[in-house]
Amino acid sequence: MHAYDPNNIFAKILRGELPCYKVYEDDRAFAFLDIMPRAPGHTLVLPKAPARNILDCPADDLAHVAKVTQKIAQAAMKVFAADGITVQQFNEGAGGQVVFHLHVHIIPRKAGVMMKPPASEKEKPDVLAELAKKLAAAIAAS
Numbered sequence: 380m381h382a383y384d385p386n387n388i389f390a391k392i393l394r395g396e397l398p399c400y401k402v403y404e405d406d407r408a409f410a411f412l413d414i415m416p417r418a419p420g421h422t423l424v425l426p427k428a429p430a431r432n433i434l435d436c437p438a439d440d441l442a443h444v445a446k447v448t449q450k451i452a453q454a455a456m457k458v459f460a461a462d463g464i465t466v467q468q469f470n471e472g473a474g475g476q477v478v479f480h481l482h483v484h485i486i487p488r489k490a491g492v493m494m495k496p497p498a499s500e501k502e503k504p505d506v507l508a509e510l511a512k513k514l515a516a517a518i519a520a521s
C-alpha cells in the first residue's frame with residue numbers, strides 16, 4: 380500500500396485550501412457534500428487525521444467516523460424525507476477508491492429510485508449550497 384499523500388483533494392479541503400459544502404465538523408471528523416452526488420444529499424465523512432483508508436486508520440478514528448456517519452444518516456433521513464440510506468466505503472484502487480483520504484459515503488435513497496453512476500455529473504453550486512444548509516441545520520438540531 381502507498382503512503383498517505385498530503386496533497387490529495389480531501390486533505391486540501393480539510394486544510395481549507397479548497398472549498399466545500401460543509402455539513403458537520405467536530406474535533407476529529409469533517410463532513411461535506413459530494414460534488415458529483417449519486418443522489419441528492421450525498422455526503423462524505425472523513426477523519427481529520429491523515430489516513431489513506433480503513434487499512435491504515437487508527438481504530439479510534441474509524442469508530443468516531445462511524446458514530447458521525449450514524450448521526451448524519453439519521454438527520455438525512457428526516458431532512459430529505461428519505462426512505463433509506465446507502466453507506467459505502469472503498470479501500471485502494473482495486474476496492475473502488477479514487478480519493479486517498481479515508482471517507483464514508485452517506486447516500487439518501489428514495490424507494491424505487493436508482494443511484495446515478497459514480498462521478499457522472501457535477502451538481503449545480505446553488506443546489507449543493509441549499510442541500511448543505513438544510514442538512515447542516517438538521518445535524519445541529521439532532
Ligand code: 5GP
Pocket residue numbers: 388399400411412413414415416468469475476477478479482497498
Ligand atoms: P471514492 O474515492 O470513495 O471512490 O470516491 C470519491 C468521491 O469523491 C466521489 O464520489 C467523487 O464524486 C467525490 N469527489 C471527487 N472530487 C471531489 C471534490 O473536489 N469535492 C467533493 N466534495 N467531492 C469530490
